[in-house]
Amino acid sequence: MGNYQIIATAAMGLEALVAKEVRSLGYDCEVENGKVTYTGDETAIARSNLWLRTADRIKIKVGEFKAFTFDELFEKTKALPWEEFLPEDAEFPVIGKSVKSKLFSVSDCQAIVKKAVVERLKKHYKRSTWFEETGALYRIEVALLKDVATITIDTSGQGLHKRGYRIDQGEAPLKETLAAALVMLTNWKADSPFIDPFCGSGTIPIEAAMIGQNIAPGFNREFVSEGWKWISPTIWDAARNEAEDLANYDQPLDITGSDIDHRMVKIAQENAFEAGFADIIQFKQMQVRDISTSKEYGVIVGNPPYGERLGDKKAVEQMYKEMGQAFSKLDTWSIYIMTSNEGFEQLYGKPATKKRKLFNGFIRTDLYQYWGKRPPRQSN
Missing domain, CATH: 3.40.50.150 (Vaccinia Virus protein VP39)
Known part of the structure; x- marks a missing residue:
């Protein structure tokens, strides 16, 4: 079993509740704005998805580093061990966000991270051609905050609020x-x-x-990482x-x-x-x-x-x-x-x-x- 840095994302104001839930599962954690971070194995990923009632998503942190230029973002992303997570047929779209950072063009950041992952995987899988991406889904996110890039893979798929029981709802449903x-x-x-x-x-x-x-709360639904x-x-x-x-x-x-x-x-x-x-x-x-x-x-x-x-x-x-x-x-x-x-x-x-x-x-x-x-x- 591996050990992963896990992030449970949380809505503003709910971080302390999410942390309490994480600790009740037996994991020490740190609380930051919008997220709770902790270390755990594959079992921790499964249990977190099944049990956390107040978290939005469970993500794996692949890397975190300062990035002031696109070159820096590319090289530091490429240096991460993507082959440990993504098989050769992986489908890996990249989403992004940027707050108070020099690299403010989200679409450019997404394209650069995608290219860096492809270059790393080409070398590992000894390929000269593009990847077909016909396999399991690994959604990568590059999140820039004050010039620090956090790169994650989402393990949940649909947000954790999707419990699977809501057939219908009113016009302003509560999550x-x-x-x-x-x-x-x-x-x-x-x-x-x-x-x-x-x-x-x-x-x-x-x-x-x-x-x-x-x-x-996640007992009656599926998670994207079940296909990994x-x-x-x-x-x-x-x-x-x-x-x-x-x-x-x-x-x-x-x-x-x-x-x-x-x-x-x-x-x-x-x-x-x-x-x-x-x-x-x-x-x-x-x-x-x-x-x-x-x-x-x-x-x-x-x-x-x-x-x-x-x-x-x-x-x-x-x-x-x-x-x-x-x-x-x-x-x-x-x-x-x-x-x-x-x-x-x-x-x-x-x-x-x-x-x-x-x-x-x-x-x-x-x-x-x-x-x-x-x-x-x-x-x-």
Whole structure:
């Protein structure tokens, strides 16, 4: 088995959560802006893809170096051991990005990296002709930041938020990775009730159910690196068997999702069925002002409309007020609401216990946290 430098990429604000997940898999890691780096073998690559709920992608770092000129980029890329990763028939497109760097033309950087990899592989495979690229996919990325080039190969394929259960969605769907993060940022435990009053296509309740039963989020999908010859199928089999063994399908859950739109409720039910939670998550059409429960010590997580479009603003502000009134009766519940509306606390009628900055796509939001009373301690 080899040892690789692995990068788990993360959305802004979620790096610490991704690092916590990486450490729970047993790997020491370092946290940087937008990524978590660690060292691991082929098993680590498989387990990271299967288990990381809040990461965007798992990449292998092939090399990192300073590059101020195109010549430097070419020679230093060519010096990397590409033959250790790419077989002779590999398909290897190159994508790129450049931030605050002298080499700012991304298309030129991509072309130069591609040419350098080809030259290295031609020498290794003793070829004078071009490569057909008919085999497995190895997507290479050259990322320049302040004149430092980081060159990686993507092991995930589709982003890790593509869990495979979403048949349909609304017009502003929440990414599965962010939905999982919202659940993980609460104090929810699988034996307490959970409500999402703005469930949309059901993403937050479904992610909560997967967390509650410890189901690996990548269990029902494939990854591009499963087609790579140097990661044996037995490694993937072992990683999936581990995930199967660790899943707790018998854990009872009390999870409810509601939405004002009956069409979204139907979509949420279909997605939950696809995810295997048809009998576990209850979905209902309901306005947030009508939410009430006699249950105690539960958690509410919501991603309501933000009122960013002018026509929606008044209706959304009224809904925030009604939400505050309805939830004021739930004094043992902890409530977590994500919105970009800076006047949320005034409208809701109560200052948050704590706020956390998050990004929903490119929208800067806050997660307003209202911590409920703690349950009385059980005496022995």
